[in-house]
Amino acid sequence: MRFRFRPFVFFVLMCLPLLVHAQQGTWPNRFVRLIIPFPAATSPDVVMRLVGPHLAAMWGHQVVIENRVGAAGNIGTAAVASAPPDGHTLLYTVNSTICANPHLYSKLTFDPLKDLAPISLVVNLGYVLIGRNDLPAKDLKALIGFAKSNPGKLSYSSSGVGVGTHIVMELFLGATGTQMLHVPMNTPATVAVFQGETDLTMSPYTTGIPAAKSGKARAFGTTLAKRSDLLPDVPAVGEVVPGFVGDAWHGLFAPAGTPQAIIDKVAVDTAKVLAMPEVRAKLAGIGLEPVGISPAEFAGIVKHDHAKWGKVIRDANIKLD
DSSP, X not given: OHHHHHHHXXXXXXXXXXXXXXXXXXXXXXXXXXXXXXXXXXXXXXXXXXXXXXXXXXXXXXXXXXXXXXGGGHXXXXXXXXXXXXXXXXXXXXXXXXXXXXXXXXOOSOOHHHHEEEEEEEEEOOEXXXXXXXXXXXXXXXXXXXXXXXXXXXXXXXXXXXXXXXXXXXXXXXXXXXXOEEEEOSSOHHHHHHTTSSSEEEEEHHXXXXXXXXXXXXXXXXXXXXXXXXXXXXXXXXXXSTTOOOOOOEEEEEETTOOHHHHHHHHHHHHHHHTXXXXXXXXXXXXXXEOOOOHHHHHXXXXXXXXXXXXXXXXXTOOOO
């Protein structure tokens, strides 16, 4: 009996993965809904309309993009956080909804660190510190010196209280020990600088690089760890303010509880798409750096940035409810 039993046990053990796979079913077995909590034609939407079709071709099922906007990204994010954790509903969003909004809103219906599973950081972008051409300071070091000597005299525009363009500027002010007047705008913040309504703004690469190249304003610095290849003559802020980094990554998330095998597959397949030369070229052309990392690496970044931006928000006493 002993010798008959052992082969049977071995057979069962060998078949267990297949049995489990059969119970879970092949993923995806229908279309994958990709929720973007921002309007069409914004940078997250542009990225996924480029990447999504390649993923659909790999998976053999359509990737349906749904722009579910409202409440600074909270509505779409909450929809994914409460979706079935079967891998057929994913979130593509920017760092502010995950790492800033929990500190800005006290009544969120979800906790991004508990209710969402990080999949991969897809693209990274920074901001360009744009200023009026007629400012007395002509470079970043001189600008910081002028701001320190004239606290509150300079103004900066943003696209709203608590959004990325506001918070990254507060990071800059804290890092340089300077004070400026914040002017939230309903119209483009760069236009306010062009027209002389405000002195400065932090503009995302997608709009800041064209603004810098237009000649309508001066680019004082960029906020990633290294200079942008599209603005090679503009220093990174970290060259003058050591350690300064203000990024605005985009990432993929799934509802918490999604099987790890699905999360890993989405991450690996996304990295494959981001390695395609034509995809990399198109993203780089609009100031976006394709990344593609493991879920574990991305989870570490999310945790770090959640704490980092939380401190900036508390120090600046920003609250939206």
